[in-house]
Amino acid sequence: MNAIELAPYRDAAPLEVRDLACRRGERLILEGVSFTVSPGRALILRAPNGAGKTTLLRAIARLTPPVRGTVSLSPERMTWFGHADGVKAQLTVAENLRFWAAVHGMQDITPALEAFRLADLADRPAAYLSAGQRRRLGLARLLVARRPVWLLDEPTVSLDAATVATFAGVVGAHLAAGGLALIATHIPLGLAEEDVLDVTPFRARESAEHAHDPFLDAGFATARDGREEVSR
Amino acid sequence: MMALLRRDLALALRSGGGFGLSLAFFLIVVVFVPFGVGPDTGVLARIAPGVLWIAALLSCLLSLDRIFQLDWEDGSLDALALAPLPLEGVVAMKALAHWLTTGLPLTVIAPLLGVLLNLPGAAAPWIFLSLLVGTPALSLLGAFGAALTVGIRRGGLLLSLLVMPLYIPTLIFGALTASRAGDGLDFFTPFALLGGVTLLAAALIPFAAAAAIRINLR
Structure with missing residues (x-):
């Protein structure tokens, strides 16, 4: 593994x-979630499938606005990497990455290509990549975005052991540079700077409580009455 | 923003993109009409502007669901929502890319295909100009419909139903401009209204569509 910086x-x-409550659709999934991640640390989210790891990450990114609670950093300092990797099959590896670099105002994609061992594949259309190579290309976006907060949802899916180690090295370099990361994963990354948070205890108790809804709050009273009848 | 425009144009023009489809559909409709209606040149000349406009509108509709759906499916839309670009800019660029790959080619070949429909010579330049001014509204309104239905599997049907009524003013004023020009009548009023619809769409749609996308990403 070549060390990158x-x-x-x-x-x-x-x-x-602080005291974050988040929902998926109409259902309240998590409530009372509080934690702090310092620069240079990674927080690993552990929980069984369906416990709300993705929901929590999306709420922190404000992709799904939280129902309650506060997140200290604005989404402008975050990058999101989820199950879908945002790779366009018709574009080459370099074109895919150059697009995301341009969107984030960056020029040089070479370090990102090298960090994920994609330099030899740069001119290959992404359609001809293997699942693992495609995933690596998706992850390389994290490096061209240059955001200090990484929100990663199952980043190691379809990566082999060597690539997981490469990826852990990249995350390590990100932490060493003063970045921080929230990672939902089932595979131990073996990072020296990681803390683990189990999401399960934050599962929302009143799952029938209907969450903040702009349409209902705007006074569509009949809709609200109807819903409460159903939920009780 | 230019990077987004370049990427969307590349995606549309490469294999698997929707570039050829709209153009081919336009061609097919316009070629079929004389066979269906019959070779009476008087009838064809009278309906030519309307047929060209309806064909352009339907061709536009064909590729609308690709504007946001593909980016939503592969996660690009999530990443774009957090990117430094405003989502309103993303909508505007994607609508522009859609217009450059559907509306603009249709506009360019419409006067040529008008020959097949015995389009009056006086109307040919105005078919071109009315499509040039009107088709951006089709892409913009379509982007709004696509933003509303993003995330719905097979949302194409719902999208068509949502967008159809919004297309009607553009269709009426566009076809009227060209047919009145062909008859040698004053066409300034419908032409001005056509431009007005496009300008209104350009001013409002990016904000409306961006709001719809934010709701659909939840």
């Missing part, structure tokens, strides 16, 4: 999550 992030700040 990232330029330090300028605006390192801890990510504080």
Whole structure:
């Protein structure tokens, strides 16, 4: 594994999550989630499938606005990497990465290609990549985005052991540069700087409580009455 | 933003993109009409502007669901929502890319295909100009419909139903501009209204569609 080094992030700040309640659709999934991640640390989210790891990450990214609670950092400092890797099959590896670099105002994609051992594949259309290579290309987006907070949802799916080690090395370099990461994963990454949070205890008790809804709050009273009848 | 436009154009023009489909559909409809209606040149000349406009509108509709659906499926839309680009800009660029790959080619070949329909010579430049001014509204309104239905599997049907009523003003004013020009009548009013619809769509749709996408990403 070749050690890579990232330029330090300028605006390192801890990510504080206080009393967060988040929902998926109409259902409240998690409530009372509080934790702090300092720059240079990774928080591993552990829980069985369906416990709400993805929901929590999406709420922190404000992709799904949280029902209650606060997140100290704005989404402008975060990058999201989920189950779908955002790779376009018709574009080459370099074109895919150059697009995300341009969106984030970056020029040089070579370090990202090299970090994920994609330099030899740069001119190959992504349609001809294996599942693991495609995943690596998706992950390389994290490096061209240059955001201090990484929100990673199952990043190691379809990666072999060697690539998991490469990926752990990249995350390590990100942490060493003053970044922080929230990672939902079942595979131990073996990071020196990791803490583990089990999401299960935060499962919402009143699952029937209907969450904040802009349409209902705007006074569509009949809809609300009807719903409460159903839920009781 | 230019990177997004370049990427969407590349995706549309490469294999698997929707570029050829709309153009081929337009061609097929316009070629079939004389066979269906019959070779009476007087009838064809009278209906030509309307047929060209309806064919352009349907061709546009064909590729609308690709505007956001593919990006939603592969996770790009999540990443774009967190990217430094405003989502309103993303919508505007994607609508522009859609217009450049459907509306603009249709506009360019419409006067040529007009020959097949015995389009009056005086109307040919105005078919071109009315499509040039009107088709951006089709892409913009379509982007709004696509934003509303993103995330719905096989949302194409719902999308068509949502967008159809929004297309009616553009269709009426566009076809009227060309047919009045062909008859040598004053066509300024429908042409101005056609431009007005497009400008209104350009001003409002990016915000409406971005709001719809934010709701659909939840």
